[in-house]
Amino acid sequence: MSAPSLPSRVNLVTLGVADVAASTAFYESLGWRRSKTAGNDTISFFALGNLVLAIFGRRSLAEDAQVTDTPPGFGGFTLAINMASEAEVDAALAAAVAAGAKLLKPGQRVFWGGYSGYFADPDGHPWEVAFNPFWPLDANGLVVLPQ
Known part of the structure; x- marks a missing residue:
C-alpha cells in the first residue's frame, strides 16, 4: 500500500x-x-x-x-510576478505605486542574473516583480520552468 x-x-x-x-x-x-x-x-x-x-x-x-495572529511585518515569504523584460518590471512597479503600493526596492539588476524590484501592498505583503532571462513566459504569461 x-x-x-x-x-x-x-x-x-x-x-x-x-x-x-x-x-x-x-x-x-x-x-x-x-x-x-x-x-x-x-x-x-x-x-x-x-x-x-x-x-x-x-x-x-x-x-x-x-494560529496566533502576529503583528504585521515580514512573514517569511514573498509573492512574485514575472515579466517579459526589464522595462515591463519598471512599468509594473510604477503601476503598483500609483495604485497605492509602497515601493520597497526599485527595479535593478540582481545577483542571480535577472532584474527585479519589490512593492508592498497596503498591508505590507511584499510582491516581487521580476524579469528572469532564464525562465521564459508562455503565451499566457506563465513561467516555463526549465527541465
Whole structure:
C-alpha cells in the first residue's frame, strides 16, 4: 500500500488583511478582476492565471488556521510576478505605486542574473516583480520552468 501523495500545485493564496474592502479596492486598482459572485463582504477572490488570490480578514484567517495572529511585518515569504523584460518590471512597479503600493526596492539588476524590484501592498505583503532571462513566459504569461 503506497502512501497518499500531495499534488504539486498551488490553487489558492490567501492574504490576511486589516481591511478587506480597502485591500480589494487596491487590487482592483491594479486592473485585477475580482469575482463578483464567489466572494462577499468578508472575502474577495481574484483569478490570477493558474491560481486564485483571496483577500480575507487577518484575524479571521488566523482563527481559521488555528494560529496566533502576529503583528504585521515580514512573514517569511514573498509573492512574485514575472515579466517579459526589464522595462515591463519598471512599468509594473510604477503601476503598483500609483495604485497605492509602497515601493520597497526599485527595479535593478540582481545577483542571480535577472532584474527585479519589490512593492508592498497596503498591508505590507511584499510582491516581487521580476524579469528572469532564464525562465521564459508562455503565451499566457506563465513561467516555463526549465527541465
